[in-house]
Amino acid sequence: MSIPVLKFDAVIVGAGGAGLRSAIQLSEAGLKTAVLSKVFPTRSHTVAAQGGVAASLGNSEEDHWTWHMYDTVKGSDWLGDQDAIEFMCKKANEVVVELEHYGMPFDRTDNGKIYQRPFGGHMSNFGEKPVRRSCAAADRTGHAMLHAMYQRNVKANTQFFVEWMALDLIRDEEGHVLGVTAMEMETGQIVIFHARATIFATGGAGRIFYSSTNAFINTGDGLGMAARAGIPLEDMEFWQFHPTGVAGAGVLITEGVRGEGGILRNSSKERFMERYAPNAKDLASRDVVSRAMATEIKEGRGCGVNKDYVLLDITHLDPATIMKRLPGIHEIGLQFAGVDCLKEPLPVVPTCHYQMGGIPTHYSGRVVMPKDGDHSSIVPGFYAGGECACASVHGANRLGTNSLLDLLVFGKSAGDSAVEDLKAGRAHRDLPKDVADKTLARIAALDNRKGGANVHETRLAMQRTMQDHAGVFRFGDMLKQGVEKILEVEKAARQLEIKDKSMAWNTARTEALEMENLIEVAKATMISAEARKESRGAHVRDDAPDTAEFPNGRNDKEWLKHTLFSPVDNSITYKPVNMQPLTVEPVALKTRSY
Amino acid sequence: MERAAYERLRWRCIRRALLELDITLTRFLDSGEFEKLNDEQQQAFIELADMEDYDLWDLLTGKAEIDEPRYAPILALLRKS
Numbered sequence: 001m002s003i004p005v006l007k008f009d010a011v012i013v014g015a016g017g018a019g020l021r022s023a024i025q026l027s028e029a030g031l032k033t034a035v036l037s038k039v040f041p042t043r044s045h046t047v048a049a050q051g052g053v054a055a056s057l058g059n060s061e062e063d064h065w066t067w068h069m070y071d072t073v074k075g076s077d078w079l080g081d082q083d084a085i086e087f088m089c090k091k092a093n094e095v096v097v098e099l100e101h102y103g104m105p106f107d108r109t110d111n112g113k114i115y116q117r118p119f120g121g122h123m124s125n126f127g128e129k130p131v132r133r134s135c136a137a138a139d140r141t142g143h144a145m146l147h148a149m150y151q152r153n154v155k156a157n158t159q160f161f162v163e164w165m166a167l168d169l170i171r172d173e174e175g176h177v178l179g180v181t182a183m184e185m186e187t188g189q190i191v192i193f194h195a196r197a198t199i200f201a202t203g204g205a206g207r208i209f210y211s212s213t214n215a216f217i218n219t220g221d222g223l224g225m226a227a228r229a230g231i232p233l234e235d236m237e238f239w240q241f242h243p244t245g246v247a248g249a250g251v252l253i254t255e256g257v258r259g260e261g262g263i264l265r266n267s268s269k270e271r272f273m274e275r276y277a278p279n280a281k282d283l284a285s286r287d288v289v290s291r292a293m294a295t296e297i298k299e300g301r302g303c304g305v306n307k308d309y310v311l312l313d314i315t316h317l318d319p320a321t322i323m324k325r326l327p328g329i330h331e332i333g334l335q336f337a338g339v340d341c342l343k344e345p346l347p348v349v350p351t352c353h354y355q356m357g358g359i360p361t362h363y364s365g366r367v368v369m370p371k372d373g374d375h376s377s378i379v380p381g382f383y384a385g386g387e388c389a390c391a392s393v394h395g396a397n398r399l400g401t402n403s404l405l406d407l408l409v410f411g412k413s414a415g416d417s418a419v420e421d422l423k424a425g426r427a428h429r430d431l432p433k434d435v436a437d438k439t440l441a442r443i444a445a446l447d448n449r450k451g452g453a454n455v456h457e458t459r460l461a462m463q464r465t466m467q468d469h470a471g472v473f474r475f476g477d478m479l480k481q482g483v484e485k486i487l488e489v490e491k492a493a494r495q496l497e498i499k500d501k502s503m504a505w506n507t508a509r510t511e512a513l514e515m516e517n518l519i520e521v522a523k524a525t526m527i528s529a530e531a532r533k534e535s536r537g538a539h540v541r542d543d544a545p546d547t548a549e550f551p552n553g554r555n556d557k558e559w560l561k562h563t564l565f566s567p568v569d570n571s572i573t574y575k576p577v578n579m580q581p582l583t584v585e586p587v588a589l590k591t592r593s594y
Numbered sequence: 595m596e597r598a599a600y601e602r603l604r605w606r607c608i609r610r611a612l613l614e615l616d617i618t619l620t621r622f623l624d625s626g627e628f629e630k631l632n633d634e635q636q637q638a639f640i641e642l643a644d645m646e647d648y649d650l651w652d653l654l655t656g657k658a659e660i661d662e663p664r665y666a667p668i669l670a671l672l673r674k675s
Contacts, residue, residue: 039609047611047647140648143611163605185605216616217609251614331655335673336617505601507608 003181003436004191007428008034008159010418011179011195013166013222016044017142017404018386018411019201020149021095022365025415026197027156031422034193035153036164036182038217038510042146045203045215046407049142051119052134053099053404055092059113060132063124065089066584068133070126072402073587076395077537077554079235079562081578082586084363084391088402088409095408096135104148105137121399121594134401142404165510166221168439169198169229169382172432175371177382180225181439185510188503190443192436196426197381197418199365200226201411204355204387205521206239210460210467211351212250213242222388224517226359227524227567228438231369231379234390235357235563236521237529237539240398241472243290245351247309249336253329253348257312258282260325264293265311265345266301272310285594290350291540294473303347308468311345350472354398356538357528358390360564365389365414370564375575381426383418385410392562395577396537446512452497455512462489462515462522470529476543479530486526487570493519524565531572534559537592551591560589595636603640611647618654619643622675631668638664642672 010026012019015037026033037044056063068089073080100106100114107115116132124131137144153160166180170192179195205220206212223233244253258264264282266272276292277284284292293310302308314322314329319342323330333341360368361384362376371377386407393406469482493515500508535544535553544553561574579586595603607619622628628639642650642665652658653669660666 039606039611042646043609043611045611048613143646143648186602213613215610215613216620217611249613249617251617328655336614502597504598505605507601507605510605 004189005194005431006034006191008032008193008195009422010034010197010199011036011193012199012201013180014044014201014203014386014388015041015160016046016201016203016386017145017149017407018414019199020146020153021408021411022199022201022383022385022415022418023153023158024149024156025412025419027153027158029419031419032159034159034161034195036161036166036180036193038163038165040162041150041160042143044146045218046142046146046404048215049404050139052117052136052141052401053096053145053408054119054122054133054399054401055096055135055405056089056133057093057096057114057116057135059109060116061124063131063133065092067124067126067131068092068122069581069584070587071122072393072399074127074592075121075397075399075402076393077397077592078556078560078587078589079238079392079395079536079577081363081392082581083578084393086581086584087363087413088391088393088405091409092405095405095412099145099148099408102148102152105144106135107137119400122401145404165513166225167442167513169225170431170435171229172429176380176429178429178431181436183513185505188506188509190436190439192431194428194431196422196428197383199414199418200359200382200384200388201386201407201414202388205518206352206355208462208466208518208522208525209239209352209471210463211245211247211349213245213252213351213353214250219514219518220388220521221514221517222384223358223524224520227520230568231359231367232564232566233357233521233524234360235392235395235528236524236565237532237563238356238394238396238537239352239525240354240356240538241290241350242353243286243293243350244312244348246332246336247304247347247349250351251332251336252351253312253332253346254326255286257314257326257329258289260314260321261317262312262314263316264289264348265313266296267303267307268301272296272301287540290472293348293350294471297349298475298478309347309349312348313345314341315343315345354403355387356390356392356394356396356398357563358388359384361385361389361391361410363391363410363413364417365410366417370573370575375564383414385414396539442513442516443509446496446498446509447501449495449497452495453492455496455498455508455515458489458492458496459515459518461492462486462519465489466522466525470526472540474529474539474541476541479526482526483530486523490519490523520567523570524567527570528563528565528572532559532563554592556589603643607643612651614651615647618672618675622672625675627671627675634664635668638668641665642668
C-alpha cells in the first residue's frame with residue numbers, strides 16, 4: 001500500500017502555545033514548516049490559561065530573574081533542573097516583550113507599561129514578600145496569546161494542517177527522528193510527514209484522571225507517540241491537583257468559595273476539616289484540604305453511590321452574598337452538578353490540573369534519553385516544548401503563571417535549536433522501508449477486531465483507577481494495587497474495538513487512537529508513583545509523612561533524582577537532578593514551606 | 595444532515611478549548627436533542643458551535659447579551675442539557 005509522503009523542513013505536532021511559538025522561529029527563518037493540530041489552533045487548551053505569564057519585568061516594583069529562579073526552584077521542591085530554570089527565568093522578559101510586539105493586548109499601567117499582578121508563590125528578594133510578576137490580558141491571557149501567535153504564523157507562511165491527528169513518531173534504526181505518520185480526519189487518509197526536524201507540542205494528558213480540569217483534547221498524544229517509539233517519560237508521578245472540582249465533571253470551583261465561608265462535609269455531614277486543621281479548618285492550605293478530602297474518601301466517608309466525593313456546603317450563606325461575591329458558582333452547580341447550591345451542597349473532589357513530567361528534554365528543547373551510559377543523550381531530529389515536555393523546570397510542583405512562560409521559552413528554544421541544527425546541515429534521512437507499518441497495523445486492528453474492548457468503558461476504567469489509586473494523596477497499598485489494575489486496563493486498551501468503520505470523520509476511531517495514547521501516560525504515572533517512596537511537591541504519600549528527619553516526607557538522600565519510565569519494559573531508572581545553574585550560585589536545598 | 599457533516603460538527607463540539615463547553619456540547623449531542631431541531635435551529639446551533647469558546651461560554655452563562663434572537667432557544671436547550 002502506497003502512503004503519500006509530504007516533505008517539510010520541520011513538522012510541529014500541536015498548535016497550542018508551544019507549537020505556535022516554535023513555528024514562528026522556524027517559519028521566520030525561512031524553513032518550510034508544517035503544524036498539525038486536532039483542532040483549529042485557537043481552540044487549543046492554552047485558551048483556558050487565565051492567570052498570566054511570569055516575567056521579572058519590574059514594571060510595578062523592583063524584581064529580578066534570580067528571585068523568580070529561587071521561587072521556581074523552591075516551588076519544584078528542588079526537583080527542577082537549575083540550569084533549565086535559570087534559562088527560563090532569564091529569558092522571560094525577552095519572550096514577553098516579543099509577544100507584546102506580536103500584538104498581544106497585555107493589561108497596562110497608567111504610564112503604558114505592561115501591568116503586573118501578584119500570584120501565589122512569586123516573591124521578591126529570595127522569598128521575602130510577594131511581588132507583582134504576572135503579566136496578563138484580563139482573564140484571557142492564554143486566549144490572547146494564541147491569537148497573537150497564530151496571526152504571526154500566518155504572516156510567516158506556516159502551513160497549518162487543521163483537524164489532523166499525528167499517530168506515530170518515525171524513527172530509523174540509528175534512533176533519528178524523521179517525522180510522523182498522521183491521519184486527516186476529513187478523509188481518514190494516512191499520510192507521512194517527512195521532516196528534518198520534528199517538534200512535539202501536544203500539551204498534557206490530564207484526561208487520564210476521572211476528575212480533571214483539562215479539556216477532552218488533552219489525551220497525551222505526544223507522550224503516547226514518544227513511548228511507542230521507545231522514548232522514556234520523565235517524572236510522570238508529579239501531577240498538580242486543585243482541591244475542589246465538581247465531582248464527575250472536573251469543572252473548577254474557585255477556592256474563594258471556602259474563603260466566603262463554604263464548609264466541607266463528609267457522608268455523615270460532619271465538618272471533617274475540624275479534625276485535620278483545628279484552627280484553619282476549611283481555610284487550610286490547598287495541600288492540607290486535598291489530603292483531608294482524599295483521606296475521608298479512602299476511609300469510606302465519601303458521598304454518593306460510589307462514596308467517591310465530599311460535599312462543599314454554602315447553604316448557610318446569604319443567597320445575596322453568594323450571587324454577589326461568587327458569581328458563576330450558582331450556574332456551575334446547576335450546569336455541571338445538577339445542584340442548586342443555594343439549597344444543597346455541591347459534590348466536590350480533588351481534581352487533576354497540570355502534568356509536571358513529560359518527554360525528557362534539555363533546556364535547548366532537544367529531546368534526550370539514556371544511551372551508552374549517558375543519561376541525557378540527544379535524540380537527533382526530535383524536539384519538544386510546553387506541557388508535553390519535561391525540561392525540567394516545574395520539578396515536583398509548578399508555580400502558577402510558569403506554565404505560559406514554559407511554553408513561550410521552550411517553544412521558542414525548541415524552534416531555535418531546530419533552526420540551528422538544520423542550518424548546520426541536518427538533511428532529510430531516508431525513510432525506513434516499514435515506515436508506516438505500525439500505524440497501519442494499529443488502524444487495521446481497530447477496524448477488524450471483533451469482541452474487543454469498548455473505548456468508553458476502557459477509558460472510564462483507566463480514569464477511575466488513576467483517581468482512586470494515584471490521586472492527590474497517595475497510599476502505598478493503593479499504589480501497589482493500582483499498578484496491577486492499570487496493567488489490566490492496558491490489556492483492554494490494546495484490544496479496542498470500534499463499530500464505525502467509515503473513513504470520513506470517524507470520531508470513534510479518533511477516540512480509540514487517543515485512548516492508546518492515554519494508557520501509555522496512565523501506566524507511566526502509576527508505576528513511577530508507586531516506585532517513589534518519598535513525598536515531594538505534588539507527590540504526597542501517606543507512608544512518607546512529615547518527620548524531623550524527613551521534613552514534609554522529602555528524602556533528599558535517596559530521592560533527589562528524576563524518574564525515567566521506560567515504556568519498552570515498564571522499568572524505571574533514575575537520573576540526577578541538575579543542581580548547577582548556568583551562571584549563578586545554586587539554590588541550596590532546604591525545607592519547602594510557605 | 596449527512597453523516598460526515600454531522601460527525602465533523604460532533605468533533606468540533608467534543609474537542610473544545612474549555613472543558614465547560616466539552617461537557618455542555620457533548621451532553622447536548624448525546625441527548626439526541628440536535629436531531630429534533632428543524633433546519634433553521636440546527637443552523638443556529640452550528641453557528642454557536644463555531645464561536646470562540648469564551649464568546650459562547652459568556653452567552654451560555656448570561657455574561658454576554660444575546661443579540662441574535664435565533665440563538666436564544668438553542669442556548670436555553672444547551673443550559674438544560
